[in-house]
Amino acid sequence: MSEPFSARLRAATWTDHKAAEQTTFLDDLTRGRLTVAAHAALTAQYHLIYEVLEEAARSWQGDPIAGVFHHEGLTRLPALAADLEFLLGADWRDALSPVPAAAAYVARLREAAFTDPGAYVAHHYNRYLGDLSGGQYLARALARAYDLTLGGDGLRFYAFDLGDLDAFKNGYRAALDAAPWDEAAQESVVAEVKLAYQLNTDVLADLGRAHPNPFPPEVIAQIMRHMNDDHADDSLLICRAALPEPTRPRTSSAAMSGMDAAGIEFRAVVDGVDTPVRVPFAARLTERAQVRVEVTRLYREACQILGVPAR
Numbered sequence: 001m002s003e004p005f006s007a008r009l010r011a012a013t014w015t016d017h018k019a020a021e022q023t024t025f026l027d028d029l030t031r032g033r034l035t036v037a038a039h040a041a042l043t044a045q046y047h048l049i050y051e052v053l054e055e056a057a058r059s060w061q062g063d064p065i066a067g068v069f070h071h072e073g074l075t076r077l078p079a080l081a082a083d084l085e086f087l088l089g090a091d092w093r094d095a096l097s098p099v100p101a102a103a104a105y106v107a108r109l110r111e112a113a114f115t116d117p118g119a120y121v122a123h124h125y126n127r128y129l130g131d132l133s134g135g136q137y138l139a140r141a142l143a144r145a146y147d148l149t150l151g152g153d154g155l156r157f158y159a160f161d162l163g164d165l166d167a168f169k170n171g172y173r174a175a176l177d178a179a180p181w182d183e184a185a186q187e188s189v190v191a192e193v194k195l196a197y198q199l200n201t202d203v204l205a206d207l208g209r210a211h212p213n214p215f216p217p218e219v220i221a222q223i224m225r226h227m228n229d230d231h232a233d234d235s236l237l238i239c240r241a242a243l244p245e246p247t248r249p250r251t252s253s254a255a256m257s258g259m260d261a262a263g264i265e266f267r268a269v270v271d272g273v274d275t276p277v278r279v280p281f282a283a284r285l286t287e288r289a290q291v292r293v294e295v296t297r298l299y300r301e302a303c304q305i306l307g308v309p310a311r
Contacts, residue, residue, distance in 0.1 A: 005186055006173035009125075012190045016197035021134055023201060025208030030138060032145030033260055035286060036154075038211035039146060040087040043157065044095045045102045045203055047080040052106050053127060056113040056120050066117035068175050071162065074128050079156035086153040099210065101202035108199060112192065118185055121176075122192030126200070129172060131158065132165050214287050220259055223291055227256040234299045239268040239277045241302035247271075248306070261285045264295065 010017075028034050029042070054077055060066035084092035098106065112119035139158035143150050151159035162168045181189065227235055232255065239254040247270050254268040254277070263280040281294050303310040 004173070004177040005179070005181070006176040008186075009176065009190055009193060013193045013197060016194045016201075017130075020197045020201045020204070023204040023208065024213075025204045025211070026138070028208070028213040030141035030145060031260075032262065033213045033215065034211050035261075035284065036087065036146050038207065039142060039154070040084065040095065041207055041211060042204075043080060043083050043087060044092075044097075045099060045207065046157065047077070047084060048096055048098050048102055049105055049109070049203075050076045050080060050127070052109045053113065053123060056109060057124065059114055060117065060120055063117060065179055066120050069121055069124050069172065071168075073160055073162040076131070076157055079159065082156050083154050099203060099206035101199065101206045105199040105203060108195070116188075118181065118189045119192045121179070122189045123196050125172075125176070126193050126196035129169060132160065132162075132169055136165070214285070215260060219288060223259065223288075224256045227295070231295075234295075235266055236268075237302040237306060237308070238264075238279055238295075238298050239266050241305040242277055242279045243268070243270070251275075259291075264298070 025034075025038075029038055054075055057070040057075075060070070081092075084095065088095055109123060113123050114120070135158050139150055139155050142148060143155060146154070148154045232253070235254040235256055236251065240248040240251050243251060251268050251270045252272075254266045256264065257267045257276070258265040261281075261284050263278050266277045266279070268275045268277045279298060282297065285291060285294060300310050
């Protein structure tokens with residue numbers, strides 16, 4: 001018995017799928033290294049893409065092949081509009097300016113998804129099956145990183161009213177398997193899915209250039225070196241002030257071990273035991289110059305708490 005087309009499609013595009021998931025922009029976004037403006041920017045690009053994709057879906061209604069793939073519960077535009085209004089306010093439409101890769105993506109959809117049922121299904125599969133799978137992980141990571149509620153404001157795009165998502169995806173794959181495509185048509189679908197993954201990856205790369213992580217590893221390493229070489233005593237005071245009062249006198253040393261936009265991390269020695277200490281910043285930092293200001297504030301605040309004169 002030959003392998004189902006859905007399985008062959010997944011296997012043939014797996015490398016492309018992983019490349020789209022493992023972009024620097026998505027990694028930084030899901031780890032909370034970027035501002036919420038980066039999340040809003042991604043949502044705006046999605047609105048531009050889904051606006052065309054869902055227009056294509058409407059055009060294929062009633063088609064015996066392409067028409068079976070779209071379910072009303074998949075429609076994303078209302079959720080995207082609600083998310084953008086929450087994230088950007090009433091003037092959210094002003095943010096609907098495509099990055100170059102999104103413009104190319106939309107152009108490809110207009111070129112192929114309205115006239116070729118296989119191409120339409122390829123893009124439909126790429127976006128919606130992705131949203132129902134990896135998109136659910138992405139939603140959870142974004143909720144943690146930006147203090148949002150799953151299925152609520154700012155994340156409605158990822159919430160689907162489809163019942164059992166695994167069952168729905170299985171039904172979608174069964175429709176792929178049942179589509180009356182010959183081998184050449186199936187290969188064309190595979191090629192279009194691979195192109196769709198590349199277009200998605202290019203959009204994420206453009207967003208990464210527009211919203212770079214202000215604290216990449218090399219910058220954090222430079223800050224750590226400066227703090228540990230020149231300000232070890234300041235780090236000790238900051239840690240003592242952050243720790244419970246009884247442990248403060250028993251904290252003998254501290255060294256910076258990391259940071260992100262929301263806080264700075266140390267390894268402090270308390271009663272001879274290496275102890276992690278994280279001290280939150282007063283506000284999320286967006287550029288390197290703010291680190292010096294915030295660490296100075298933490299140092300002066302620590303001096304006040306501990307009753308020692310600041311230099």
